[in-house]
Amino acid sequence: MTPRALLGAIGRSLAETLASVGRFSGFVITSLMWMLRAPFYPRELLAQLLHIGWLSLPVVGLTTLFTGGALALQIYAGSARFSAEFAVPSITAIGMVRELGPVLGGLMVAARVASSIAAEIGTMKVSEQIDALRTLAVEPMQYLTVPRVLAATLSMPVLVAVGDAIGILGGYAVGVTRLGFDGGAYLRNSLDFLEFWDVASGMIKGAVFGFLVAISGCYFGMNSGRGAQGVGEATKSAVVMASILILAANYLLTEAFFSA
């Protein structure tokens, strides 16, 4: 490949990436605008709260339970090197609520929910159900996207809070049964060193991650290609995009919340 051809290929790739970012940003802005316009669909919102929030509890709970346990073990192994084992409960709790609860919860919800939203809306598009909605005087953005995005944004902070509690419980179980901590002292140490902002920042992260998960699922579903391959591609892209956005947003939010 000649240098000129290489530059051309890089340029085209860059232009396509920028165009994709522009389309996605446009979709986000359009979704936000539709949130402010009547009619609203409270039944759809409730159904999505159940689907995205309630039904994600088991997967988030199991993820944080095991992560809390593993985190306690790791911190114990590390802190033992400089005789700081007493810090295991507090560092496990802070690690869970600030970072691992929201990020792992967000990634698990991305895998479960972004894929399901993209597949559902993609299939609706392929089978002309989206067109049918429009011929029945219902705007698909309002009926499909808004309830899903709102439900994910509202339910993720709750999922994160529950996940945090379960993660701390996982650490507690390992601490008491495997590491020889006294149960009462472990809990006291966990809670005494936690500050309000530790928990609140994690929940704010959760809301942002929930928004990103649902908007990615809706975007790729609405722009799904034809046939099974198109829907499959949309599903995969939704999960990848949601996961990358979560990790990037996590860094930016952490910078914003905790940088000195």
Add this chain to the structure above:
Amino acid sequence: MIRAHDLEKSYGENRVLRGVSFEVPKGESLVVIGGSGTGKSVLLKCLLGLERADRGSVEVAGLANPKPQVLAQHVGMLFQGAALFDSLPVWQNVAFRLMRGRNPLGATEAQALAVEKLARVGLGPETAMLFPAELSGGMQKRVGLARAIAGDPPVLFFDEPTAGLDPVMAAVINALIREITRDLGATALTITHDMRTVRDVADRVAKLHEGRFYWQGSVAEAFATEDPVMRQFTRGLTEGPVATLR
């Protein structure tokens, strides 16, 4: 009434519609025929406002270049695959539009209306509580038809109404379409490549060919004409002016 004037629509280099003009007077049933990929569905989407034409104008039920949301209360549409909403039971599919928007019907009233419309297309009240996935292809088409006529619209569109159905069920759907459009006094536009549908449903036939209405006439004329393009299509001949891949 349905009217299109000089409609043009392209996708990149592909000029799908190249100046389609026609008029369907009130109460008439026009069937548009054409091979796969000739732009029949694109034409329908332009008429429904689902696609914006690059050029030209559309008038449906007295509304000029209407948006689908505005058009919804004046038209009913039967999609090729019925396009029923999987997550809703049949009765909610049928009464979908009437349960939303201004002055929505309550659940009891909507369900009663849905059962009435289902009866109109030959389905019993027990169907109302089923989900689309529990229905056969023919039943899905009937439910789609019930949804299309739920608001007694003055204009009806049918996209390949018999696609994927066995001959007997296709004849049943054609008969229902004919009966219902007559009873409602509706103006109808059907796109199909099923010649049985042409015979059963049409007052007038138009052939979409190379992006334009190539031929228009009565049903009898459509089957009698010696025009080579029409002759090849209506008789399903492999030899003729339209190239076929074999």
